[in-house]
Amino acid sequence: MSQSITFQVQPGGSLRGEIRVPGDKSMSHRSIMLGSIAEGVTHVRGFLNAEDAMSTLEAFRAMGVEIEGPVNGEVTIHGVGKHGLKAPTKPLYLGNSGTSMRLLSGLLAGQSFDCTLTGDKSLESRPMKRVTVPLAQMGAVIETQENGTAPLHIKGQAGKLKGMHYDMPIASAQVKSCLLLAGMYAQGETSVTEPAPTRDHTERMLNGFGYPVVREGSAAKIDSNGKLTATEIDVPSDISSAAFFLVGASIAADSDVTLKHVGINPTRTGVIDILRLMGANIEVLNQREVGGEPVADLRVRSAPLKGIDIPEHLVPLAIDEFPVLFVAAACAEGQTVLTGAEELRVKESDRIQVMADGLQILGVNAQPTKDGMVVQGGGNIGGGEVDSHGDHRIAMSFSIAGLRASAPITIKDCANVNTSFPEFRQLATQLGLNLSTL
């Protein structure tokens, strides 16, 4: 991540056509992690070839795993088994990826070697105590910076971790997954309860590799007796990437977009529920099951949106989609209120503040609150220069805002779009967005 990229979007237009957005980021990370510690050769299709998922892939290569690809989304992982990872010779650099750092801290806590996890400026400012504190209760030894941030120095505690029950104070799939992965190396049972449902790709994929994870009410339970057997993984398109076009085609007149082969795991579809509550016209077509995950084609057409109070139970199910949902709110008739979403303040940027600042520059009445935002919709979206603060989802959200703007929008600091969706500009342009780089 080096060169600075500025996007400029010309106002107006509509989105029309059929596309397939790239592979799911959460599942791509997990396919590498689990494939690496499985026995045998795992083949992955639909892998996301973007910086975040590549950070995970390179980390496992650095721990001695032979991984071929990605070539056209295909990756072949020569699994080394649960105890086959080797000490990396230098710190594992995880770029911008919170998922890589939090899940790896759990997976590496019980290994027979030490290692250090580092990241870029954004990642090294994100909270890690949410994983290091419960891991310490299991016997992990992880040094952080004074305020609990990375670099993380992990002293491998092979054979010494103990399973425990953990009641998660926040609804976080990263914390849950971290502890389940640590639980694979701990004595006895590890169980994690969540205050609200969060994405369950770790549990599903572990089961796909033949490693038992039991779900009991709001708890997921694992122990160290299982074994991972190599498998075939078909990663569907990322609904978090599709979300930009779900909103774009809803707000732009005369739009009709079909998004092919999108993962519609019910722990990820909050964005569809929220947009439908706002009046969006989204059809879920051709539903099928692919490799243990539900998949569908999504057809979305222009519709007049109305402001709503977003139900709090939908927040974890749409957690990465709020930047673009704020754009939908700005285009809706009436007021939209988001509460219960303080987690947005500790993502790649403070997504509440950064979106409110940018929307205000464009003339939208968007008031940040401690745990959400109040957006008055229906007014004019003007042009201007906004800053994404190096956050991929902010950069793409303001690009979509251009569809309803009255003048060009310039978006600074967009190189990080490459962390999750390198093809964004090309696919958005193909559908009809007038987006260029300066």
Ligand SMILES: O=C(O)C1=C[C@@H](OP(=O)(O)O)[C@@H](O)[C@H](O)C1
């Ligand atoms: O487990 C995952 O793959 C993710 C979980 C979410 O984070 P939290 O667990 O911090 O909510 C999400 O924001 C992130 O993009 C990916």
Ligand SMILES: C=C(OP(=O)(O)O)C(=O)O
């Ligand atoms: C929050 C995100 O990812 P991560 O936590 O993995 O950096 C995201 O992709 O929006």
